[in-house]
Amino acid sequence: MDNSHHYGSLxxxxxxxxxxxxxxxxxxxxxxxxxxxxxxxxxxQSDVSVLILVAENPAVTAxxxxxxxxxxxxNMVPLLKRxxxxxxxxxxxxxxKSRGLDLTAAGRERLAQARQIVEGFEAELLExxxxxxxxxxxxxxxxxxx
Amino acid sequence: MDNSHHYGSLxxxxxxxxxxxxxxxxxxxxxxxxxxxxxxxxxxQSDVSVLILVAENPAVTAxxxxxxxxxxxxNMVPLLKRxxxxxxxxxxxxxxKSRGLDLTAAGRERLAQARQIVEGFEAELLExxxxxxxxxxxxxxxxxxx
DNA sequence: TATTGTTATACTCTATAACTATA
DNA sequence: TATAGTTATAGAGTATAACAATA
Numbered sequence: 001m002d003n004s005h006h007y008g009s010l011x012x013x014x015x016x017x018x019x020x021x022x023x024x025x026x027x028x029x030x031x032x033x034x035x036x037x038x039x040x041x042x043x044x045q046s047d048v049s050v051l052i053l054v055a056e057n058p059a060v061t062a063x064x065x066x067x068x069x070x071x072x073x074x075n076m077v078p079l080l081k082r083x084x085x086x087x088x089x090x091x092x093x094x095x096x097k098s099r100g101l102d103l104t105a106a107g108r109e110r111l112a113q114a115r116q117i118v119e120g121f122e123a124e125l126l127e128x129x130x131x132x133x134x135x136x137x138x139x140x141x142x143x144x145x146x
Numbered sequence: 147m148d149n150s151h152h153y154g155s156l157x158x159x160x161x162x163x164x165x166x167x168x169x170x171x172x173x174x175x176x177x178x179x180x181x182x183x184x185x186x187x188x189x190x191q192s193d194v195s196v197l198i199l200v201a202e203n204p205a206v207t208a209x210x211x212x213x214x215x216x217x218x219x220x221n222m223v224p225l226l227k228r229x230x231x232x233x234x235x236x237x238x239x240x241x242x243k244s245r246g247l248d249l250t251a252a253g254r255e256r257l258a259q260a261r262q263i264v265e266g267f268e269a270e271l272l273e274x275x276x277x278x279x280x281x282x283x284x285x286x287x288x289x290x291x292x
Numbered sequence: 293t294a295t296t297g298t299t300a301t302a303c304t305c306t307a308t309a310a311c312t313a314t315a
Numbered sequence: 316t317a318t319a320g321t322t323a324t325a326g327a328g329t330a331t332a333a334c335a336a337t338a
Contacts, residue, residue, distance in 0.1 A: 053159065
């Protein structure tokens with residue numbers, strides 16, 4: 001009896017020649033890898049992005065963070081609640097309707113750990129790209145969304 | 147009273163200089179754009195990917211498609227059920243446990259429409275990238291996941 | 293023993309609509 | 316009138332575990 005599988009790994013596959021497809025696959029693969037490394041500090045990618053923006057912009061509002069990261073206001077609510085419950089950020093009233101976000105001491109500490117992971121990861125990403133293509137990656141990507 | 151927003155669009159934002167972040171943003175932006183265009187033919191991106199692979203690989207199995215697209219076997223089930231319910235694919239027993247997938251006439255027709263959209267979209271994607279970076283995009287992306 | 297197809301389930305991310313209160 | 320924050324909800328995508336039947 002023939003125990004070969006049907007199309008084991010010898011399929012015709014034109015998809016990888018589509019830049020949009022390659023973009024999605026690359027983003028999925030790298031996001032999964034980074035998410036896995038960030039479990040070590042108990043944070044998600046969006047958590048780290050928020051913490052970085054709060055660190056760089058004292059008393060920033062949830063709405064401004066959301067605009068910058070392209071996260072809907074409504075979806076910022078549970079995200080910030082988790083960060084606050086974890087003691088990483090604090091919210092202080094700015095006026096009657098806005099609250100400013102700031103890192104707590106624990107937040108600064110956790111962010112420092114996360115930065116180590118993220119920056120190591122980003123450096124490895126670039127190293128995977130052949131040198132002749134490396135300087136073109138970021139400009140090409142920015143042209144696709146900025 | 148000062149009616150300026152708190153950090154309207156003048157935030158310090160170091161994130162776009164991270165390739166991994168730019169990759170995610172570019173992938174999200176382009177995926178949303180393509181998904182929006184594909185609503186015109188009532189298909190999702192994953193549907194089109196599956197239809198393309200089925201067209202190129204007659205009597206391919208669900209498992210082989212899943213391996214190629216990095217979609218879990220379990221998640222192929224509802225996807226293929228939708229395509230079959232829509233009359234776009236047919237399944238014929240290969241042996242006692244496997245079934246081969248093939249496009250129906252309606253499936254070939256729908257795929258032709260979807261291809262127009264996808265190929266137009268992919269061409270526009272490349273046009274958005276400055277010419278000096280353009281030939282480097284695909285090789286750089288492939289280095290990140292293949 | 294490994295693989296196929298399947299069910300069930302859960303978690304994350306994302307999107308929308310609606311509401312209150314304030315600028 | 317526009318914005319901030321919130322609640323509720325729904326749709327996708329994704330991941331795991333488990334099972335029966337077959338290779």
